[in-house]
Amino acid sequence: MPKTPQGCVEPAAGPLVPSSAPPTNTTTPSFVPQEDTMQARVGKEAPDFEASAFVPGEGFKNVKLSDYKGQWIVLCFYPGDFTFV
């Protein structure tokens, strides 16, 4: 593992919601993705994000989901390290 100094706090961008300009001069409200609602849908593009990570053999780094675009990805959420299942 590289011996680069590591800070206690390493900001990561989190969800990378497309930044669209707020709609102006329109009477019909258009759908704007919200950070606080579920966006993942089968058959739709995966919501991109950046997260801090422990990468075995490499150490600590920030990882973007879209870094892996072009290959098959299995993204697994789980409740916590040191849990039982």
Add this chain to the structure above:
Amino acid sequence: MAAVAAIYDELKALGVEVLSMSTDSRFVHKIWQEQELSKMVEGGVPFPMLSDAGGKIGTIYGVYDENAGVDIRGRFIIDPNFVIRAMEVLTPEVGRNPKELLRQIKAFQHVMETGEVTPSGWEPGGSTLQPGPDLVGRVWEVWKP
């Protein structure tokens, strides 16, 4: 996560990269790897372990439990075009079945390569269906549960 790590060679052979994610920090991931996972799976888990501190990423994937402050069990298969193909979300008490994960990936790869569709319970080598007008009303002739 050790169960997914145990089939990692098979996933790699299918061209799959695994990313795991919980609300734990990257520091906790490292110590979990060293203290426990490396004793369950030789060499520990080989894939990046991501941190979702604050649950913002879990929220947009529909798996963040804001009362417990954790991401519940959720598994997403994303194809090379960056399209979500499958999602499976479970309450925390029940673990995943890695064999079903492999089956679904093989099925999605098969349909992307061939344009065929796979019936319920399809396994590699099993019969597939050719969608189209000729098949309407005649699935019973070629497939029975």
